[in-house]
Every structure is written in structure tokens, then in C-alpha cells.
Amino acid sequence: MADSPMQMEDDVSLETPANDVFLAPSINRELLLTGASYTHFSTVPPTLLPTSDPNSQSNDPPQPGPPCALGVDEAGRGPVLGPMVYGLFYLPLPLSDPLLRKTHHFDDSKVLTPTVRSNLMEKLCTPDSDLYTQCGWAVEVMSARDIGANMMKPTGTYNLNAQAMDATIALIQGVYKRGVNIKEIYIDTIGSPATYQKKLERVFPTAKITVAKKADSLYPCVSAASVCAKVTRDVALEVLYESYINKTDEEDGDGELSAAKVPEEASWGSGYPSDARCTSWLKRNVDPVFGWGSECRFSWGTAKDMLDLKNVAAKVEWPAEGDDDTIPLTDYFSAAKEKDTDELGSWFGHSVTTEIF
Template identity: 40%
Template sequence: MDLSPYIAKNWETLFVDSNIPDICKTEPCVLGVDEAGRGPVLGPMVYGICFCPVNRHDDLKAAGVADSKTLTEEKREKIFDIIHEKNDYVGWAIEVIPPLRISNCMYKRPKVSLNEVSHNSAIGLIKRAVAAGVQLEEVYVDTVGPPEKYQAKLQDIFPTMKITVSKKADALYPCVSGASICAKVARDQALSKWEFVEGVNITEWGSGYPGDAVTKNFLNNSLDPVFGFPGIVRFAWSTAEKIMEEKCVPISWKEDDEEEIEKEKPPSVLQYFARTDNAGAPSRSAKKRHYFFTDRCLKPVSTF
């Protein structure tokens, strides 16, 4: 698995695809979807898919695939090598989602939740397989959020496929176990080769989960009081936010102060009918624009 583009630019999303076996282009296939690194405050979240012909699904189990969380790192890498070498009937793909992208999504207006980021990644990888010519017939997904709603959402997008979304799918379906292993191996490699462009020299950060003492120590020691954390940290996690609130230099934004004043006084409907000059710009007598528009960086346009 070549992650060198992500190692070089760990703030950019990366897709890695295996070769598509010819048999997967001609026979009905089953595909599994799973992720690694959803909960940690450190590092990327990686989504993976694994697919093969329906009549070869049980062969994945014979190859040793299992829920990646029950396997050692060494065992996961060995099984991934087996999956990768069986390119006559097995294919896979991953999406590496950087911590920066996760935080940016969660800080957007309107906010893009982690669940939505996860759903979009899973949907994108399934579409990626279809675009590559894989004849998908069945899809199994480890759930994010209520499985019934997620399954209905996927079924609406892929009406011709049999969609199954369930809890613990990585322990129930071999193709999902395979996807779990691909995602976990990729995330482990991305973390082990992480390059700090900020110049941080700390090499121990623990499991990356907020409750880990080593991870907490890393967060406290890598914090810059002005610029915050290095790029490996998901700023949007409450653990990181709390540390920044306590230890970073307080900042006051003038625009925020003005917006708060604006919000205290509900605007008159008349302001939306303020006079404009010949170029379409508000005249000097026009009132200040409503915060709804300034929040979203919306500007008036003219058509000619």
C-alpha cells in the first residue's frame, strides 16, 4: 500500500485503489465498507472497501480475515498482504481523511458532522468501485448512527443493490472484515510515518484516544499558545478545545462583537428593500447587512 503522497502532504485527502480483478467486472460482486480511526483525537480517519464475487465471499474468511480490532498489527499486515496478493478475485480501496479536513468540516457553517463525513466517504468509495467497472450486487456496511436510517439512505442512492447496514458488521461479514483490515493498516502506516511540518519533535502520542494518558501528555506538550496544535490533532474534538480554551492566548474578534450587537436588535424588513446605486451596490443610506449574509460571506450580484 503506497501512502507516500499522504506522508508528503498529510493535510490532503488520499485515495488508494487496488487493481480491479477481471472477474469482478463480469460476475456479481459483494462489497464491504468499514473505517478505522473514527474516535481518536489524533490522526486521520480511514475508510476502506473490500470486494469480490458473491460466490467467492467465503474464500475471504478462509484467507483469515476478521474484525481488525481483534488482530495484532503484525497479523493485520499479513492478512492485508494475502488480500492484496489475491488480486485474481479480490479488490480494495481506501480514502485517507486528514485531521484538518475533519476539523474544517465540523467548524463549517452550517456544520458538517462526523457522521455525514463518514457517510459521504462510504458512498464515494462505493461509487468509485462502480465507476471502475465492479459489478456490485450486495453491499454490507458497518453502521454509523442508526442502522435503519443509514440503510434507507444508501438504498435510495443505490436502488439496484442489496444493501445491509448493521452494527458489528466487521465481525459478521468477511468483506467488511477485509475492509476493516485495509483501513486499519493504512491508518497505522499513516501515523507511524507522520511528518510534523510544524517542527514538533515528540515521537510518542499513545493510542490517540482522548482518555489515553500518553495522548493527553502529547496534547499538552505540543500546544502552541498562539497557533494551537500541530496538524495531527483534530481541533474540533472537545478534548482539544478544552485545552486550547485553558492554555491558549484569548482572542476577541471585532466582527463577532458587531454581530452580537446586530443579533440583539432584530432587523426591520425594510432593510431588505434599501436603495442601491446604479452599480447595484448599497447606497450610503442603506443599513448594515444582516448577519445571516455576512456569516455566509454572501454578496449581492447583478445580471446584465
Template identity: 40%
Template sequence: MSASAPPVQPADMDLKQFEADNCGSCRLASLIPEVCRAEDCCLGVDEAGRGPVLGPMVYGICFCPVSKKEELKDLKVADSKTLTEAERENLFQNLDQAKSYVGWALQILSPNMISTSMLQRMKYNLNALSHDTAIGLIQYALDSGVQLKEVYVDTVGPAEKYEVKLSQRFPGIKVTVRPKADSLFPVVSAASICAKVARDRVVKGWKFAEDLGQIDTDYGSGYPNDPKTKEWLLKYLDPVFGYPQFVRFSWSTAQTLMDSKAVTVRWDDDEEDGEKAAERQNNRSMLSYFSASAEADRAQQTHRFFTERRLKSLKSL
């Protein structure tokens, strides 16, 4: 009887940097093949995780010499959404084994970063964030010496406007923006696979900063209409502090649940003194939680929300 073959080791994608701080943004990249610095290259751009209420969004690029397009096609890359997780892992393994002429880079955008960007005073919507992330990755390839001549992008928003925007940003490069580009161009399919593999791994190995005890990781697909996802959101909704940072709290699904299930909070406005307004309403002002006296009163019982995020009260500015 022949010995069974050893299990295939996951292709190299070191997520330690993101896992050490999963509340911001992190860039990962392969080594740049020398041939990509010497020959004209094509590059594909795609993302994974745009719609889910849980977990990060990952933008990916993949690039190779124009002369290697057929070899890339022979790797049988396809739109990651049409593949199983195991199939995506196998294809990423194939891309890794082709690293003599294939390179990739990823930008992982945490749920916290996405939500804070969308809810900041100067609105920064998901389309703008997506465009800027894609532009940043293309620029990274250029700065790394990749000789880009062709760029293919799966569109976000109107394809024609996005194509003009990228063409103006990167003159001298032929830019093609199409809906469903991940099913039309192998180099975009490859970028899609890299991005989806990264998201799958990050979600599966998510390190919760919050003390949630024995966490239930059966949260379904992460999409808002998934019953398992909705059940998980209800289970881990803190009535005062909302959701762990694994959740995109700016998504309407999360906001609706917070509005209906969480404690109502009255935020003081600029037109009325906060403490007086709270007194008039027979309710404690949010500002009082950050006062020096309040800090002294609760020095021995600081809520985990503050300690987990290393937040402290300011006595002076």
C-alpha cells in the same frame, strides 16, 4: 544451518500522494480484478480512526465476486480492532496476494479536513461526512466497472435509516447495514483491515508541516482518554496558534485544553467596528494582524504559522 527467511515486504499501498499534502483528502485504490468486472460481486465498507483526537480517519472498501466469499473467509480476515498491528499487516499481505479476485479502495480524511468540516458555518457533522465518504467509495467501485450486487456496511448512526439511505442511493443492490458488521461479514472485515493498516502507516510516518524540532512521536493510542495522548497534546499546544495539523482541533479534548492553556483571543463581531472595539478594550484587534501596515511592521518577522501554511495578507479582494 539454514539461512533465515527474508523479511516480508509490506504489501503495496502507495501513500506518497497523501504524504505530499496531508491536510486534505486522498483516495488510494488497488487494481480492479478483471473477474470483478465479469461476475456479481459483494462489497464491504468500514472505517478506522473515527474516535482519536490525533491523525486521520480512513474509510475503506473491499470487494470480491460472490462466488469467492468462502475463499475470502479462508484468508482468516477478522475485525481489525481485535488484531495486533503485525497481524493486520500479515492479513493485508494475504489480501494483496489474492488480488486476482480481491480489490480495495480507501479514502484518507486528514485531521485538518475533519475539523474544518465540523466547524464550518454550515455544520457538516462526522456522521454526514462518514456517510458521504462511504457513498463516494461505493460509487467509485461502480464507476470502475465492479458488478456490485451486495453491499455490507458497518453502521454509522441508526442502522435502519442508513440502510434505507443507501438502498435508495443504489437501487438494484442489496444493502445490509449492521452494527459490528466487521465481525459478522468477512468482506467488511477485509475493508476494516485495509483501512486500519493505512491509518497505522500514515500515523507512523506522519510528516509534520510545522517546525516542531525533534518531534516526540510517543503520543499513545491517539484516543482522548489516553494519558500519553493528553500529555502530548499539552506539550505541543502553541499558546497563540494552537495545535499542529496532526490534531483534530474540533475535538472537545483539544478545545478544552486550548481554552484553559492558550492565550485568550477576542474576535470582533458584526455589531461593532473591529478596530474601535479593540481600542475600547485596550486590546489589539485580530483584524489588525492582517492590515497592510501590520504586514509592513512585521515583514522581517513573519510567524512560522503563516509561512508553513503559505498564508499571506490580502491588500484587496
């Protein structure tokens, strides 16, 4: 059954960033504005790190930290604007339900309001919070530029599912490398849960792995991961949007941007093609040659179709292959050799006889 207009409006409103969204430490403005992808790991709580027994021999290996549950989820798979963000969250196994569900009421980020998501992320990053002292998290920010470039490779296409799988594996490996004792892994599926789970079990054989549909609603650590991913994407969208509203070709006498010259621009909303604010913004801000900036996924049908519209993008006519009027580029770099010519002898000219004199 298709979603009703009211349901679609509710979904868009929940996907739209809060006006005062918390500025998470996972935001790297410089990298976002250059269109680069990057990874951020929180500091591992000391209680989750391996410990050494003071009575043991100096050569004895340290004891592993408490067994932990780890969850992974993403935000922004479908938008045409902004990055896709993979979030990861881990904490001691016994705390997963009481701390996340009962105390702080984590849930799938799509059913939480933008303000609630922002507040939960702020608690997670506040040093005196029980979430900060007992949990860890990480995100992989996959830029729109890199997603599109990978999907549009002329050969060996790197599709979105493969990119997502590699991001998930890299995040989990990063937590293992930091010394956390991960025993259970829960992941919201990409495609077939069974196929995805078998591949991850080969990569991480020492952990119990569960891949399931709607894992962000079923497992608290996945819910928390979805909040980390969604709030990071929310702020990333705001940073990218601000780069547009602050653009101007004119400055005042002090070298500062003149407030009167800052263009007034309606919000681009959630970045989803179903959001009218997003598609309207794309139409108003398309460059006839370059389209949009690194915040746009050019591999998406929304962007492709818009660039194909008449009088929107500049038309480029490429020479047809095999056209007799077209000179191959290689002709400029290689000349046909004359028959019966001594290449070495004619390097500095041709030899002549006395008859010429």
C-alpha cells in the same frame, strides 16, 4: 457497564500501530503532510471486469463480470489525532467466506493484533497472492484538518455522520464506475441501521444492501474492509508523527538534519483521547497561537479544552460589539457625504467665484 482499566489498556494496545507496519500503497505522504483528504483505489483484478464474447456482434455490450460482494467499514472515528479512514473491499460472492474467513482468517480489525493486520494487508498487495488476483479494495482518507473544518463551519454544519455517509457513497460509486458487478453491499452502521440502509437503497437500487451493527464481525468483506482502513490509518499516523520527530531548526554542514539535533519525543500512541500518550503529547507540543498541526481535530473536545487551559494558549481579546471606542471597518472605505454637494462637480475639487481673487 463501564470498561475496566485493563480492558481500556487492551483496546489502546490494539489500536496502536505495529512497529514495522506494512507501507500500503494507499499512503500518500505529500497529501498527508499537507492535511489534504484523498482517495485510493486498487487495480481491479482482470477476472472481475466485463468481458466481450468473441463470437458476438461488434455492437453487443460486454458481459458483466462475476457478481461480487462489497463491504465498507471505517477506522479512526474517535481519535483526536490523525485521519478517519473509510475502507472498502470486494470479491466474487462465492469466495467471500472460504477465502476471507477460512483461508486468511480476516476478522474485525479491532480484535486482530497490529502485526496480523499488517500481514494481511501485505498479502492483499502482493501480486502472486490469491487475495491480490481475486479481490479489490479502496480507501477514503479523511484528514483531521478537513473533518474539523467541516464540523466547525459557522453555518450549515457538516457533521461527522454526514461526512462518513458521503465518503461511503463516493467509494461505492467509484467501484461501479470501474466496471465491477456489485450485487451485495454490507456496511457497518452509522446511527440507525434502518435509516442508513434506506438512504443507500435509493442511491444503489440494483444491489442488495445490508446495514448492521457489528457488521465487521458478521460479514467477511466488511472485516477485510476494516483491515484496509485500519492499516492505512496506522501508517498515516506514523507518517504524521515522523514529521514531528524529524523537525529541527538547525542543519549540519551538508544540509542534512543533524542526528544530535533531532528532538527525542515519546510516541503519541493511538491518537485516542483515552490514550495517556496521546494527551501527554498534545500538552507538550501545543503552540500558544496555532495549537497543533493539520494532524489534530480541533473540533474535538479534547483539543478545545486543552486550548482553554490557563497559560496554555495565547489569549486574544476581541473588541466588544457596539463599543463606542471601536471604529467600524466600513468607515475606512466610505465617507459621509456632505449635504448639498454636487458629487460630480466636486470630484476634482470645488468651484470658486472671482471673489476669492
